[in-house]
Amino acid sequence: xxxxDYQNRILDFIxxxxxxxxxxxxxxxxxxxxxxxxxFQTAAKVNSAVSIQKESYPASLDIKIAANIPxxxxxxxxxxxxxxxxxxxxxxxxxxxxxxxxxxxxxxxxYRSSLERTSIQLDEQIHKTELLFHSLAPVEVTPVKxxxxx
Amino acid sequence: xxxxxxxxxxxIYNQHKKAVYxxxxxxxxxxxxxxxxxxxxxxxxxxxxETINNFDSIKYxxxxxxxxxxxxxxxxxxxxxxxxDEADISQPMGNVEADFEMxxxxxxxxxxLNLLEPDFxxxxxxxxxxxxxxxxxxxxxxxxxxxVKSRLYQIxxxxxxxxxxxxxx
Numbered sequence: 626x627x628x629x630d631y632q633n634r635i636l637d638f639i640x641x642x643x644x645x646x647x648x649x650x651x652x653x654x655x656x657x658x659x660x661x662x663x664x665f666q667t668a669a670k671v672n673s674a675v676s677i678q679k680e681s682y683p684a685s686l687d688i689k690i691a692a693n694i695p696x697x698x699x700x701x702x703x704x705x706x707x708x709x710x711x712x713x714x715x716x717x718x719x720x721x722x723x724x725x726x727x728x729x730x731x732x733x734x735x736y737r738s739s740l741e742r743t744s745i746q747l748d749e750q751i752h753k754t755e756l757l758f759h760s761l762a763p764v765e766v767t768p769v770k771x772x773x774x775x
Numbered sequence: 776x777x778x779x780x781x782x783x784x785x786x787i788y789n790q791h792k793k794a795v796y797x798x799x800x801x802x803x804x805x806x807x808x809x810x811x812x813x814x815x816x817x818x819x820x821x822x823x824x825e826t827i828n829n830f831d832s833i834k835y836x837x838x839x840x841x842x843x844x845x846x847x848x849x850x851x852x853x854x855x856x857x858x859x860d861e862a863d864i865s866q867p868m869g870n871v872e873a874d875f876e877m878x879x880x881x882x883x884x885x886x887x888l889n890l891l892e893p894d895f896x897x898x899x900x901x902x903x904x905x906x907x908x909x910x911x912x913x914x915x916x917x918x919x920x921x922x923v924k925s926r927l928y929q930i931x932x933x934x935x936x937x938x939x940x941x942x943x944x
Contacts, residue, residue, distance in 0.1 A: 636931050640902075667939040668931075674880040675903050682793050686810050690788070690817055694781075 626650065631661050639672050784821055791834050792817070795841050797904035801888065802845045802897065812844045835911050838901065842915060883941055887934050898923060899930045 634651050637643040655662050795816055800809035816837055820827075827836065888896050894916075901912045902923075909927075913920045 632932060633928060636928060640927075663939055664935055667935045667942065670880055671884060671935060671938060674877055674884060677877060678881055678884075679793060679797055679904055679906075682796055683806070683810060686792075686796070686813060689810070690814050693814065693818060694784075694821055 626654075628658060628661050631658070632664050635661070635665050635668055639668050780821075780824055784817075784824060787820065787830070787833055788817055791837050794834060794905040794907075795837050798838055798900055799841050799845060801900040801904055802842075803848070804889075808848065812841055812848070815844055816840045832911075834905075834907070835914065838905055838907060838911075839915055880938070880942075883938050884934070887937050890937075891930060891933075895926055895930050898926050899934070902927055 631651050631654050634643065634647065638645075638648045638651070651661075651665075655665060792813065796809055796813045799812040800806065803809055803812070819840055820833075820837065827833070888899065891899070897916065898912060901907045901915060902909075907915065909920045909923050912923045916923070
C-alpha cells in the first residue's frame with residue numbers, strides 16, 4: 626500500500642464508510658509517515674470544524690417559520706366534498722327514511738282510529754234499527770188475490 | 776387531525792432543519808437567502824404534508840426542494856433581479872465560532888469550497904453539511920454513485936492538502 630491508499634482509508638474512516646478494524650494498518654503507518662500523519666491531523670480538524678459549523682442554526686428562524694405556518698390551511702369544507710360524500714348521503718337517506726316512517730305510522734294510526742269510530746257508529750245504527758224493528762206491532766199480512774186475465 | 780400534522784411536521788423540522796439550512800447557506804453564501812430558502816422549503820412541506828406518502832425519504836425531498844429554490848433564485852439573480860442587499864453581503868459565510876482556531880479553519884474551508892467547481896462543491900456540501908448518503912446524492916444530482924464516490928475522494932484530498940499547506944504557512 627502506498628500513501629494514497631492510506632489517505633483514502635483515512636477518508637473512508639472519517640466518513641464512516643469503514644470499520645475501525647480496517648484502520649489498524651493506518652495506525653501502524655502514521656508514526657512512520659509524516660505526510661500521512663499531517664493528512665490525518667488536518668482531516669480530523671476539518672471534520673470537527675465542519676461538525677461545529679453544521680450544528681449552528683439561527684434561533685430566530687424557528688420563530689419565523691412557526692409564525693408563518695397557516696393554522697387552518699385547509700378550506701372549511703375541504704374533504705366534505707371528497708371522500709365523505711357517500712357517508713353524508715347515507716346519513717341523509719337514513720334520516721329521510723326515519724322521518725317518512727314516522728309520518729306514515731301517524732297517518733296509519735289516524736285512519737285506524739277513524740275506521741274504529743265508523744265501525745262503532747255502524748254497530749249503534751244496526752242496534753237502533755233492530756230495536757225499532759222489534760218495537761213495531763206484528764202486522765198480519767193477507768195475500769191479495771189478484772185476477773189474471775189471459 | 777391538524778394537531779397530528781403539526782406534531783409530525785415539528786419532528787421533521789427539528790430533525791432536518793440544519794441539513795437544509797447549511798446546504799442553502801453553503802450554496803448561496805448568504806445567511807438571509809439561506810433563511811428564506813429554509814422557510815420556503817418547510818412551508819411547502821407543511822402545505823403538501825398530506826400528499827407525501829413516503830416519509831422515509833423526506834430528507835431527500837427537502838434537499839431536492841431546497842436545491843430547486845437555490846437554482847431558481849440564482850437564475851433570477853442572473854436575470855437581473857436584486858436578491859442580495861448590502862446587509863447580506865456584509866455577513867460572513869458560515870457562523871461565528873467561539874474558538875479562534877476553529878473560526879480560522881472554517882474560513883479556510885469556505886475559501887477552499889469557493890475555489891471548487893460548482894458541481895464538485897455541491898457534492899461535498901450534500902455529503903458533509905446535509906448528510907445525504909451516496910445514493911441520495913447520486914439521485915439529487917442525477918449522476919452515478921461511483922462518480923459521487925470518486926469525486927468526493929478527489930475533493931476531500933484536494934481540500935485537506937490545500938488547508939494543510941495554508942495552516943503550515
